[in-house]
Amino acid sequence: MNKKILFGLLALTLMTVLFSACRVIDANSIPKNVTAHMGAATFIQTQVEVPKGQKLDLVDDVSAGHVIKNGTWKGSKADETKEQGAPDVNSTFTGNDKISVGPFNTAGTFQLYCTIHGGMNLTVVVK
Template sequence: MFRAFISMLSLCSIMLLSMVACSSGASSDAPNSVHMSDTSFTQSSITIKKGESINLVADTYTPHIIANGTWDGETAKPAIEAGVPQVDKIQTSGNSTTAIGPFTTAGTFHLYCTVHKGMQLEVIVQ
């Protein structure tokens, strides 16, 4: 019985060490990442350089549909600003990453989730 206990303890230790070795404390985000929770962007804006893209990271399985525009209270305001990449209802969910860009014109641009009221992101391109 003692031998079976030691064997089981050894097996559990090896599994735990394997899981720890496969994970890292460092973030594996791509540059210019913006995370999305269930109903919001985790930051309201991001500043990037001209010619760069952003990476939207869905941290949950909640679906999002991203488009050009903003929310004005309860009202969606779709709008394609001059010089911004056209984002036409890009669907993302399920712990995935979606690239948008490149942003080739300096300025301030707006993206929003058509599904979640108030979920919007300001992209500042320098």
């Protein structure tokens, strides 16, 4: 009789521990990456701020493709300079897709550009 009660208590304790261990995580509480959206031949916002250590989601909202790399358009010339501390970025978009770049682990200002579309620049400020 006593053994049965003891076993019951033990099972109850075990179940309490198990249930409290698998608490529900609200999807909205998970930090999301900062996003930079792309149109047909431009970045929708030309500057984004990324918290240090986080990634950046590049989102192609249209059917046009893009090739995003480190560097910037200076007039009609592409300057492929990669700043010190910048993550390697070389992402090919085929349209209506999303690629995460980074993480950006160094504070500073970093330039990204599209090799296909002249003047398509994005400034990433990492703080």
